[in-house]
Amino acid sequence: MPYHFAVEGARPHPALVIIRACALVSLAFSVATAIEYYGGGGTFCSEAGDCARVRAYAMHVHEHGIFLPIAGVVSFTLLFALTLPKGRTFARVAAACALLGAVAAGALVYVQASLGAWCWLCMAIDSSALVAGSAAAWLLAQTPEDPDTLGPGLSTTWWAGFWIAALAPVVYGATLQDPELPAQIRALHREGAVNIVELADFECPYCRLMHPALRAAIEQSGHDVNLVRLTYPLRFHENARPASIAYYCAVAQGQGEPMADRLFEGPLDRETYLAHARALSLHEASFTACLDDPATDARVQEDMALVDRIGMQGLPTVYIGARVQRGFPPGGGPEVFAASIEAVAQGEGRRVRYWPSILLVLLVGASVVWPLRARRSARVAA
Numbered sequence: 001m002p003y004h005f006a007v008e009g010a011r012p013h014p015a016l017v018i019i020r021a022c023a024l025v026s027l028a029f030s031v032a033t034a035i036e037y038y039g040g041g042g043t044f045c046s047e048a049g050d051c052a053r054v055r056a057y058a059m060h061v062h063e064h065g066i067f068l069p070i071a072g073v074v075s076f077t078l079l080f081a082l083t084l085p086k087g088r089t090f091a092r093v094a095a096a097c098a099l100l101g102a103v104a105a106g107a108l109v110y111v112q113a114s115l116g117a118w119c120w121l122c123m124a125i126d127s128s129a130l131v132a133g134s135a136a137a138w139l140l141a142q143t144p145e146d147p148d149t150l151g152p153g154l155s156t157t158w159w160a161g162f163w164i165a166a167l168a169p170v171v172y173g174a175t176l177q178d179p180e181l182p183a184q185i186r187a188l189h190r191e192g193a194v195n196i197v198e199l200a201d202f203e204c205p206y207c208r209l210m211h212p213a214l215r216a217a218i219e220q221s222g223h224d225v226n227l228v229r230l231t232y233p234l235r236f237h238e239n240a241r242p243a244s245i246a247y248y249c250a251v252a253q254g255q256g257e258p259m260a261d262r263l264f265e266g267p268l269d270r271e272t273y274l275a276h277a278r279a280l281s282l283h284e285a286s287f288t289a290c291l292d293d294p295a296t297d298a299r300v301q302e303d304m305a306l307v308d309r310i311g312m313q314g315l316p317t318v319y320i321g322a323r324v325q326r327g328f329p330p331g332g333g334p335e336v337f338a339a340s341i342e343a344v345a346q347g348e349g350r351r352v353r354y355w356p357s358i359l360l361v362l363l364v365g366a367s368v369v370w371p372l373r374a375r376r377s378a379r380v381a382a
Contacts, residue, residue, distance in 0.1 A: 016091055019135050024162060092143055098133055232307045246259065250282065
């Protein structure tokens with residue numbers, strides 16, 4: 001296949017360059033958003049902020065919202081690819097697609113404004129798409145005839161930027177898997193045990209998926225496990241804080257874990273909490289008084305303040321020794337936690353994996369060297 005390179009001195013049309021660069025920016029943030037949606041959240045966004053509200057709306061309220069990150073990754077990959085071939089046809093098709101993307105971005109900005117919540121990942125995607133749309137209007141209005149100003153061809157160093165945009169967010173999460181263990185978490189450890197500190201919200205759907213898997217992993221391990229649960233009821237989960245209060249009222253009577261089992265799997269309302277208390281043979285009058293005691297709510301607030309000092313990034317978050325599991329993948333089971341429990345029992349510490357970063361560097365390097373060598377060979381042949 002012959003390679004085509006720009007004529008010496010020919011300058012690429014700025015509008016097409018802007019569209020291509022914006023496509024890569026939007027692609028990178030779309031990949032990051034996909035990691036947040038399908039990985040349980042917490043890698044790039046805090047679960048206590050607007051990002052989580054927007055994601056909850058998209059995934060649990062709007063029936064098509066769960067597909068938005070996939071649509072973004074596919075759309076911006078195609079847009080980038082359309083800006084590469086030479087010729088007016090590809091350039092104008094790319095511009096038309098960028099205009100459609102800008103319209104969609106405007107609609108999504110309107111949705112966030114309606115919610116009163118602003119996801120920084122979404123805004124990065126939408127802002128970049130709006131800039132690309134403006135450049136597309138310019139390109140459609142003034143499309144040059146010279147093909148050397150319209151696309152660098154498929155053999156281009158722009159592929160290096162594509163691999164960075166597509167893979168860097170994934171590599172970020174895969175390379176430095178375990179951050180330094182916060183001192184506040186270490187203070188909750190018990191000497192000689194496998195220490196597990198769980199940050200959870202009883203209404204969080206990912207926490208509910210995670211709970212039986214973590215419970216099974218602990219039971220199957222056979223090790224002495226010290227489990228400490230810190231509750232962090234998110235402000236847009238209206239039933240989460242009363243559920244945390246019910247949990248601590250059960251803790252006060254030595255039935256915290258059986259109550260947690262019920263709270264994670266069933267409805268969250270006062271009558272249900274009272275029914276759980278009776279099923280667990282708790283002293284009902286004491287339990288009821290505890291539900292209404294301001295001191296119990298203050299106990300929940302202490303948890304939240306502690307987690308805020310740690311720097312909560314996602315729910316659920318489970319610290320197993322010096323290892324951390326943020327989020328919980330749909331369809332995951334005890335194996336998500338079992339390996340870490342066993343490793344910590346054997347005295348192993350935090351995990352750091354450098355090979356994903358090395359692979360990305362090699363891929364980006366090849367994407368730069370290959371077209372430059374092909375260009376040099378073409379010049380020599382000419």
